[in-house]
Amino acid sequence: xxxxxxxxxxxxxxxxxxxxxxxxxxxxxxxxxxxxxxxxxxxxxxxxxxxxxxxxxxxxxxxxxxxxxxxxxxxxxxxxxxxxxxxxxxxxxxxxxxxxxxxxxxxxxxxxxxxxxxxxxxxxxxxxxxxxxxxxxxxxxxxxxxxxxxxxxxxxxxxxxxxxxxxxxxxxxxxxxxxxxxxxxxxxxxxxxxxxxxxxxxxxxxxxxxxxxxxxxxxxxxxxxxxxxxxxxxxxxxxxxxxxxxxxxxxxxxxxxxxxxxxxxxxxxxxxxxxxxxxxxxxxxxxxxxxxxxxxxxxxxxxxxxxxxxxxxxxxxxxxxxxxxxxxxxxxxxxxxxxxxxxxxxxxxxxxxxxxxxxxxxxxxxxxxxxxxxxxxxxxxxxxxxxxxxxxxxxxxxxxxxxxxxxxxxxxxxxxxxxxxxxxxxxxxxxxxxxxxxxxxxxxxxxxxxxxxxxxxxxxxxxxxxxxxxxxxxxxxxxxxxxxxxxxxxxxxxxxxxxxxxxxxxxxxxxxxxxxxxxxxxxxxxxxxxxxxxxxxxxxxxxxxxxxxxxxxxxxxxxxxxxxxxxxxxxxxxxxxxxxxxxxxxxxxxxxxxxxxxxxxxxxxxxxxxxxxxxxxxxxxxxxxxxxxxxxxxxxxxxxxxxxxxxxx
Numbered sequence: 264x265x266x267x268x269x270x271x272x273x274x275x276x277x278x279x280x281x282x283x284x285x286x287x288x289x290x291x292x293x294x295x296x297x298x299x300x301x302x303x304x305x306x307x308x309x310x311x312x313x314x315x316x317x318x319x320x321x322x323x324x325x326x327x328x329x330x331x332x333x334x335x336x337x338x339x340x341x342x343x344x345x346x347x348x349x350x351x352x353x354x355x356x357x358x359x360x361x362x363x364x365x366x367x368x369x370x371x372x373x374x375x376x377x378x379x380x381x382x383x384x385x386x387x388x389x390x391x392x393x394x395x396x397x398x399x400x401x402x403x404x405x406x407x408x409x410x411x412x413x414x415x416x417x418x419x420x421x422x423x424x425x426x427x428x429x430x431x432x433x434x435x436x437x438x439x440x441x442x443x444x445x446x447x448x449x450x451x452x453x454x455x456x457x458x459x460x461x462x463x464x465x466x467x468x469x470x471x472x473x474x475x476x477x478x479x480x481x482x483x484x485x486x487x488x489x490x491x492x493x494x495x496x497x498x499x500x501x502x503x504x505x506x507x508x509x510x511x512x513x514x515x516x517x518x519x520x521x522x523x524x525x526x527x528x529x530x531x532x533x534x535x536x537x538x539x540x541x542x543x544x545x546x547x548x549x550x551x552x553x554x555x556x557x558x559x560x561x562x563x564x565x566x567x568x569x570x571x572x573x574x575x576x577x578x579x580x581x582x583x584x585x586x587x588x589x590x591x592x593x594x595x596x597x598x599x600x601x602x603x604x605x606x607x608x609x610x611x612x613x614x615x616x617x618x619x620x621x622x623x624x625x626x627x628x629x630x631x632x633x634x635x636x637x638x639x640x641x642x643x644x645x646x647x648x649x650x651x652x653x654x655x656x657x658x659x660x661x662x663x664x665x666x667x668x669x670x671x672x673x674x675x676x677x678x679x680x681x682x683x684x685x686x687x688x689x690x691x692x693x694x695x696x697x698x699x700x701x702x703x704x705x706x707x708x709x710x711x712x713x714x715x716x717x718x719x720x721x722x723x724x725x726x727x728x729x730x731x732x733x734x735x736x737x738x739x740x741x742x743x744x745x746x747x748x749x750x751x752x753x754x755x756x757x758x759x760x761x762x763x764x765x766x767x768x769x770x771x772x773x774x775x776x777x778x779x780x781x782x783x784x785x786x787x788x789x790x791x792x793x794x795x796x797x798x799x800x801x802x803x804x805x806x807x808x809x810x811x812x813x814x815x816x817x818x819x820x821x822x823x824x825x826x827x828x829x830x831x832x833x834x835x836x837x838x839x840x841x842x843x844x845x846x847x848x849x850x851x852x853x854x855x856x857x858x859x860x861x862x863x864x865x866x867x868x869x870x871x872x873x874x875x876x877x878x879x880x881x882x883x884x885x886x887x888x889x890x891x892x893x894x895x896x897x898x899x900x901x902x903x904x905x906x907x908x909x910x911x912x
Contacts, residue, residue, distance in 0.1 A: 832863065
């Protein structure tokens with residue numbers, strides 16, 4: 264419960280949540296943005312042709328978009344000049360008209376006329392106007408086609424990149440040692456392989472393309488604004504530093520309040536979860552009012568932080584819009600004056616106003632895309648960390664088992680440690696004859712699971728040797744070694760598919776008859792016929808349609824079908840009821856026949872018939888023998904037996 268955590272522990276927990284992606288409130292931040300960004304872009308390098316085509320198409324698209332207002336302004340000039348020309352006397356030249364206007368004292372009108380393409384007495388040139396309108400429509404249509412085409416190419420490119428990235432992640436997962444998984448949260452690894460890869464795909468598909476488009480559009484619009492009027496362009500660009508000042512002043516304060524809001528939300532949610540999960544206890548001890556008062560306090564804290572965050576965030580956009588409107592007003596006034604002075608045509612002024620309106624849109628998009636790109640790079644960084652993790656040491660194969668092993672297992676002066684600071688197993692010697700059942704018992708942390716992990720080469724010994732039929736297992740390939748081993752875990756692991764598929768997982772080339780034979784030997788056949796489709800009944804990944812005992816029997820049948828020389832059992836009956844336990848014990852007896860077995864035992868009553876019982880304490884075998892001899896010795900095993908018997912009694 265959160266109230267029992269220290270402030271430092273809460274901060275560490277919040278930092279871990281932010282790093283692993285368990286919470287989605289705050290956007291992720293890359294620790295090394297540019298190196299990760301360069302590496303992410305490097306994934307696109309093998310697709311240079313497609314990438315070049317994307318850039319070229321975006322450039323053409325932007326060129327058409329920024330040129331269209333200029334052409335539209337020319338159409339506006341054709342209309343305005345035609346209307347004015349119709350009102351002037353025919354037969355006069357433009358110069359004569361201007362001189363006449365100045366003679367009449369209409370200097371402002373004369374200045375305007377000097378900037379126009381006037382033909383006195385003629386009206387609007389509809390032919391030219393039509394061609395200009397067709398050109399504008401064609402530009403926008405072409406821009407849309409080029410944009411769609413680059414999107415299609417980019418999507419294909421990104422899908423190929425992400426396909427390769429997923430394949431690399433899958434290959435890496437299969438090459439990582441067990442120590443990597445033991446040291447990390449399963450949810451974090453799942454997030455890296457799914458959510459983070461999806462986030463990279465989204466960043467490449469949306470942020471990358473939009474970022475390139477927005478940057479080129481901004482550059483294009485700025486160039487066109489300066490080509491129309493450098494004075495108006497400078498006036499339009501004044502809004503950028505003003506907007507930057509607003510963001511710099513309000514942004515950090517807003518971010519600070521949002522951080523407080525996320526923290527308050529976590530505190531409130533934690534309290535609500537406690538109220539729901541401990542509802543009965545709250546009612547029994549009459550603490551309803553206390554819990555309600557604490558809820559009100561945390562809710563008030565969330566209200567204050569949320570109100571401040573939303574106020575600051577809501578203030579930023581109106582101020583930025585006001586600055587944009589000021590710039591727009593300034594451009595309209597100055598542009599009108601320049602048109603009146605004949606320094607700018609009405610069409611150019613119209614085009615410039617459109618540029619100024621379009622200029623703010625890519626700026627806003629750029630900010631949003633940068634945030635998405637930053638999140639994508641942060642996800643890429645987490646994926647790269649996974650890909651850069653050290654793989655398990657390659658096999659140095661100099662020997663083979665050669666068929667099915669006899670099952671003689673020897674430990675010779677074996678030492679092992681997870682970290683250099685603390686040695687878990689030291690100078691362990693052990694010999695288990697073929698066909699024997701060796702049970703491993705001891706307190707938590709004694710090294711029971713570590714012992715069988717060393718046999719499987721999930722970890723390699725620090726010193727000493729483990730021999731299988733006299734062959735050092737370090738000289739065998741892991742695949743060759745593990746093909747000799749079958750395993751039944753405490754938690755029955757099933758896969759999506761049919762019951763027959765799950766049993767055949769032990770040996771993929773087994774026939775249906777061999778699968779059924781293994782099922783009969785392990786008592787699976789007893790309950791299969793009561794299922795709707797027998798062996799072809801589909802089950803979910805967690806085996807939800809089967810009971811715990813039935814799931815365990817399926818895993819035993821899987822190991823039976825594999826015909827291993829060595830068998831590892833991790834208290835396979837601990838999660839089943841007493842009635843089913845009898846069937847599971849019989850199935851395991853059939854499974855242990857004619858093979859060497861290692862049983863990690865938690866309930867001593869299940870290993871009374873073991874040929875050899877090993878008592879481990881602090882990584883050392885402190886006692887070994889059979890059940891009767893160890894009880895008679897009244898040593899560590901006797902004390903374990905007595906304490907367990909008393910607790911069960």
